[in-house]
Amino acid sequence: MFVLGNFVIAVAQITNILLTALYWLILVRALISWVNPDPFNPIVQLLHQATEPILEPIRRFLPSSGIDFSPLVAFLVIFFARSFIVGTLLDIGYRLQ
Numbered sequence: 001m002f003v004l005g006n007f008v009i010a011v012a013q014i015t016n017i018l019l020t021a022l023y024w025l026i027l028v029r030a031l032i033s034w035v036n037p038d039p040f041n042p043i044v045q046l047l048h049q050a051t052e053p054i055l056e057p058i059r060r061f062l063p064s065s066g067i068d069f070s071p072l073v074a075f076l077v078i079f080f081a082r083s084f085i086v087g088t089l090l091d092i093g094y095r096l097q
Helices: 002-035 042-061 070-096
Strands: none
Touching (some): 002 042, 002 070
16 A cells, blocks of 8 residues: 555645646746736746636636736635645545555
8 A cells, every 4th residue: 555655645746846836837927917028928928828727717707807816816726725635645645655
């Protein structure tokens, strides 16, 4: 069972890394949006392509206003996922060892 436990722990750690990277991508995109970036810049395009699949569904559920609150909601979802999903997977993995 220790092999399965190590596998679950590895999945939890990879999930944590991916969620952390997604957090930073959304944060950088939100900060860059304040300075009116060049849409043809490759970094801006990468940020847009990486974060838009997460932010667009959130925007559909939020009422439209002058301020885009979708990054804030995405941060809350990421924090929840990191504490609940990653924490649960780590706990299961350690119990299986």
